[in-house]
Amino acid sequence: MRLICCCSVPFLLLLIPGACEGGNILAIPTEGSHWINMEVLLKALHSRGHNITVAHSSKSWFVVNNSSFYSTLTVPVERGVERDFVQELLLQMIKFQRGTLPLTTVLHLVASMFSKMSELHRNIGEFVPALLDDPGLVRKLHDGKFDLVLTDPSWGNGVIVAKYLNLPLVYNVRWLIPEDAQLAIAPSPLSYIPIVQSGFTDKMTFFERVVNMLLYLVGQIQMVLASKLAYQPLCEKYLGPDHDFDQIKIDADIWLMRTDFVFDFPRPTMPNVVYMGGFHCKDPEPLPEHLEEFVQSSGEHGFIIMSHGAFVSKLPDDVADEVAAAFAKLPQKVIWTYKGNRPTTLGNNTLLVDWMPQKDLLAHPKIKLFVAHGGTNGVQEAICHGVPLLGLPLVFDQYDNLLRVRQKRAAKILSLSTVNEDNFLKGLQEVLTEPSYRTNMQRLSRLHKDQPMKPIDTALFWIEFVMRHKGAAHLKAQSYKMPWYIYHSVDVVLFLTGVTLLVVFTLILFIRCFCSAVCRRKIKRE
Missing domain, CATH: 1.20.5 (Single alpha-helices involved in coiled-coils or other helix-helix interfaces)
Incomplete structure (x- = not known):
């Protein structure tokens, strides 16, 4: 019997699919929260035996050169995405939203937005010549014998490098310069698919549909200014004059979409789009001792957490004071990620931290409410763990994300322009005391979890599928090759x-x- 078992082991090993064989993956990430979820994918791929190389600029904020699960290829650049530049831009946008900027400044901000976006993408685009004009770095790319490129197309670098190396391309994606990625690849009737930052749902009035169409046209102009002018010259230089950036950027083998239809509005899709919303949600780990002690001290009232995301570290001082004063009147304990000046109205029940293990806190049995800025990662984590939301959106797509949850009656949204101690406190008390918010969010959580595979396992399967088959050309529609008038x-x-x-x-x-x-x-x- 023992002999039979010993002989069976090699035979069984032969039956294990090629997915278990380690591949070589070149990752070209972006920054901020986009890197945070890319890192989740890279860790999962490394755990399955794949070799990960992260090509990043020398100006990167988050990528480290001594990681335990990926090696790095550092590309020296003179300009990049400076953290101070982004944070100052976001601060100006927050002031604009609150109506605290003078009219001349507002007009200047609106007029300069397109030029700032163009400048931003030109700075990002410097990565490509810095990499491909360096013989030593190009030699490392070829010596790496990569099986595919994994990138986030909110920046245009990854797709150009993938086409230059003639490698299969997989997107970890929610946004495509500068629009919703699904809008670029799938049929998207504007009659019921709202444009990002429109603040509309999939049920629009006539005049909302008019505004939606105008926003779409503005987005197309922005796409030409921000991406075409920045990346098309790079396409012509490194890929040839017959390559159009608008076409190659949608020529990915697999689109791993960081959303799902529990969270998003239903819409048409394509065969090579894979939905992995909530893929970064993991089983909780024990809290650090000081946080566990603070949470347990909340007793039967439980606790609340508040976060502003990866890009925004503070609020205007007067807003922070109003928020802190409202928190101080609650019986719940509060953990608040905040790096600004200490609010003068801060109560004894509120703990300010530079960072917190958000996913572990959201999974804690004493959690009562998540005060969120509306980033995709945080909203998906709240859905995964069934925690109701009080939204305080700041910039970008955050209001739209929260709107989708509010439509499902699992969140309440406050405006930064009108928030004060009274309405913030009322919002907190409403979500805390009205059972329907938690009931509806827990229903969404059950829907999210009721699927045959975990989202992260689905994502890993399709990445390895592309590696095994050297691409997924059979899933690509011909639409990406067509000019708009033929499409x-x-x-x-x-x-x-x-x-x-x-x-x-x-x-x-x-x-x-x-x-x-x-x-x-x-x-x-x-």
Whole structure:
């Protein structure tokens, strides 16, 4: 019997699929919260035996050169995405939202937004020549024998490098310069698919649909200014003059979409789009001792957490004072990620921290409420753990994310422009005391978890699928190769219109000739 078992082991090993063989993956990430969820994927891939190389600029905020689960390829650049530049831009946007900027400053901010975005992407684009013009770095890329490129297309570097190396491409994606990625790849009727930052749901009035269309057109202009001008010259230089950036950026083998239809509005999709919303949600780990002690001291009232995300570390001082004063009136304990000036109204029940283990706190049995800025990662974690939300959106897509949860009656949203101690306290008390918020969020949590595979396992399967089959060309629709007028059949419509007009004109001419002939014959008879 022992001999049979020993002989069976090699045979069983032969049956294990090739996915268990370690591959070589080149990751080209972005910054901020986008890096946070990319890191989750890289850790999971490393745990399955894959070799990860992260190509990053020397100006990177988060990528470290001594990681235990990836090696790095550092690309020296003179300019990058400076943290101070981004935070100052966000602070100006917050002041604009609150209406505290002078009119001249507002007009200047709006007028300069396109130029700032263009400048930002030009700085990002410097990564490509710094990498591909360096023979030593290019040699390392070829020596790495990579099986695929994993990147986030909110920046355009990764796709250009992938096409240069002729490697399969997988996206870890929610946004594509500068729009919702699904809008670029799948049929997206604007009659029920709201544009990002519109603040609309999938049920729009006539005038909301008019605004939605205008926002779409503005987004297309921004796309030309921000991405086409920054990345098209790089495409022509390194890929050839026949390569169009707008086409290659949607030519990914698999789109790992950081959303799902528990969270998002239903919409058309494509065969190579894989939904992995909540993939970064993990089983909780024990809290640090000081946090566990603080949480347990909350007793039967439980605790609240508040976070502003990876980019925003503080609020305007007057807003922070209003928020702190409202917290001080609650029986719950509060853990608040905050790096600004200590609020003058801070109560004894509130703990300010530079960082907190958010996923572990959201999974704690004493958690009562999450005061969130509305980032995708935080909202998905709240859904995963069934924690109701009080939203205080700041910038970008945050209001839209919270709106989707509010539509499902699991969140309440306050405006930064009008928030004060009274309405913030009322919002807290409403979500804390009204059972429907928690009930609805727990229903969403059950829906999210009721799937055959965990989102992270789904994502890993498709990454390894692309590695095994050297791409996923059979899942790509031909639409990404088509000019817009062919995609929308404008040429066909014009042709059929021309044919119809020609037939109508011919019939009219024939009738006129026939009538004229009849009339001439009648005149001759008379």
